[in-house]
Amino acid sequence: MSASSFSPRFRAHDRLPSRAGVGLKAEHYRTILESRPDVGFFEVHAENYMGAGGPPHRYLSAIGARYSLSLHGVGLSIGADRPLDRDHLQRLKTLITRYAPAVFSEHLAWSSHDCGFLDDLLPLPYTKESLVRVANHVDEVQETLGTQMLLENPSTYLAFEASTWLHDTPDRRATHADRMGREAAWLAHACRRSRARRGRHGRGPATPRPSRPNRGPRIMNHRNVLLYYAWSRPGESGAPLPVIDDRFPALFESRRMGFPRFHEFSDPGQYDQGIAGFLDHIMKHNFTAFVELATALTGQPVTQIERVLDNGTLTPLDERVLSGVDTLIVISFDSLRTAQKAESGEVEAIRAFLAQPDHLAFVCPHHDIGDVDELAETARLPRQIAEFEHHGDKTIPPRQRFGGFARSLLADLGVPVENRFGLRPAALPDGSPAPVEAEKALDRLGILHNVEHFNLHPHLPQLERMGDAAHQLDVLARQRIDPHAPPHPFAAQHETFDALLQSRPETFAGTLLVSDTTLWSSTAGGVDSLRQLWTNVVTRPPIS
The missing domain is CATH 3.20.20.150 (Divalent-metal-dependent TIM barrel enzymes)
Structure with missing residues (x-):
């Protein structure tokens, strides 16, 4: 033949x-x-x-x-x-x-x-x-x-x-x-x-090639990972569409702005064309790459929980939800408008979670763009225009504020952090993300081992340590601000922004980190490096 x-x-x-x-x-x-x-x-x-x-x-x-x-x-x-x-x-x-x-x-x-x-x-x-x-x-x-x-x-x-x-x-x-x-x-x-x-090979038993001594199957590290979306679905999806500020886009708006992207969701009989459809088919899907990698590396499915479901059911981040979990990632993509706050029982549950040396928690707000309430009336619109032009994303409204749950949780844990602005990160001449400026000596868990950069999401927050947090949290990594971007008030005085915070050893027995939500998303480039970070997190060695 x-x-x-x-x-x-x-x-x-x-x-x-x-x-x-x-x-x-x-x-x-x-x-x-x-x-x-x-x-x-x-x-x-x-x-x-x-x-x-x-x-x-x-x-x-x-x-x-x-x-x-x-x-x-x-x-x-x-x-x-x-x-x-x-x-x-x-x-x-x-x-x-x-x-x-x-x-x-x-x-x-x-x-x-x-x-x-x-x-x-x-x-x-x-x-x-x-x-x-x-x-x-x-x-x-x-x-x-x-x-x-x-x-x-x-x-x-x-x-x-x-x-x-x-x-x-x-x-x-x-x-x-x-x-x-x-x-x-x-x-x-x-x-x-x-x-x-x-x-x-010859004809004998299986023998590894000498040139691949370290490429055997990865030994499973059975971490239990929880991905907690801190939003209220009715709070987000119920935002009035005629008001463009402080809400997610509807699915039909994303289709219109991104065509031909998302064309697969064009059938209104099959896909909710409102904000709920955006949450299901775009927003949550952005975290699929992390979920799949974590599941593969741990041999166990990643638990995913939404704080408030469409029917109003609240699932608090309490000791029941945290039972058996050793790796917690809080995606605080909740609009400030929806007033999501950590309840006292949730704060105590997280405090108890962090009392275990082997436990790790990432608390992740997103940007806070267009906060101009403290400015004079005449200065508000020019400031919003300046922020809008700086990040350059035409799909973002003049004001879009996220992270209320993360702010309240961190404040009640005694480490208040505010996610400020939406800053455009720097890229290399070839268009790839610029390297992060990491404090490798502080990276006690090896989270940033072989992690060269984060992503190029065009509006990332400065993670501002407030009050006692300056003495309880270290800056583990900074990202450079795009020097070619239109001017921004923060960028006028800073070349970098604080992108990753880590608790000091004396703050908690476990480890608390604060980052942007998109550190777990695959939609803004830098995925190879992010996959290395995700791998480091879910395969970290146990601490007794």
Whole structure:
């Protein structure tokens, strides 16, 4: 049989040029769009674009309009002896529908097992059983995506005694392939081609390659993570749409401002077009990348709780909710207008939580833009215009204030912090985020180990330590303000803003950190570095 005999049912688009392509990196977005390099195509890592929107999708849409795209995934775990992740498949389908890549490819490897998702591409034995399983998975993927999937780079840094397939004669392989169908035959061809790699293993038991001594499966660190959204859904979704200040956009407004982004949510019969729809399909989705990574690394699902549900049900952040949790992240994306305040029982529960040395809590407000109540009437509008022009985000209203729950919680814990302004962070000439200025000597948990930068969300807060907090919290990291941005009163006197605070060892037995909410979001660039931070948080070693 020739290689052409192994063509699957689905055909890829015939649009990938017969020229060399390059991998697309976030730091090259602007350079690509400005200089239009003469390359054949760009390879895009699918898992980097599974958020609902934001700058990554804006840039990819612009690049995809000029170049062919090759979409490459690493998370399907095609060779695993367990069902495929249907949610992940649907996210891939959304990406393929959105960008219509010329080809879609994945690795012939496995990454998932009963214990969860492993941070590696692991080899599988070349047996008839493996071939049948992989062929079935390929068939399921192609049926779901409606396009051909290319398998590349069979993971072979371990060899198996059980790998009988590579040692079969051509006639036996052909017989197996005939019985298993065209997908299996196509895979058999891929396996046969990988036979050339056998020379690096020999015929003995599995042996790691010396060049990859540290790339074995990551040992699960069974952290229990709680992501607590401190908003009131009826308080947020009930904001009057004619008033543009102090509210989230409605889903239809985001579709209008971001078209063609979010077009997948255009059916009003299927998607709530109001603010509630924005919370569900855009805002919460922005945290999906963190939730999935944390789940994979810990082997346990991340618990997600909204403070007040649509029906008015309040779930306080009390000892019942915190039971069994060792890693708490409070997303204080609550509008000040809704008056979310930490109750006394919640404050005591957090104090008890932080009395445990092994416990870590991130309290995360967002920006506070357009606070002009203390200014003279004539100075208010000019000040709001200056802040608006500084951050440059046309989707943000003149006044948008978040973080009431975080402010009240921190104040009652004795470490008051105010999230002030919405400052534009600096970028490098290539468009990637500028490095953070970290106090590495203070990083006792290694949270910033190998973390080079945060993100480029265009309106980030100065985390201002108030009163005694200046003696209870250290500044662990600062971000530079964009020197090319239009002037801002704060930027006139400061080159950086305080972006990450950490409690001193004597403040709590555990560790309290304060950051912006978008430190846990994948929509404003810097994702590779943020993933390192997320990994550091959820895989930190236990403290007794």
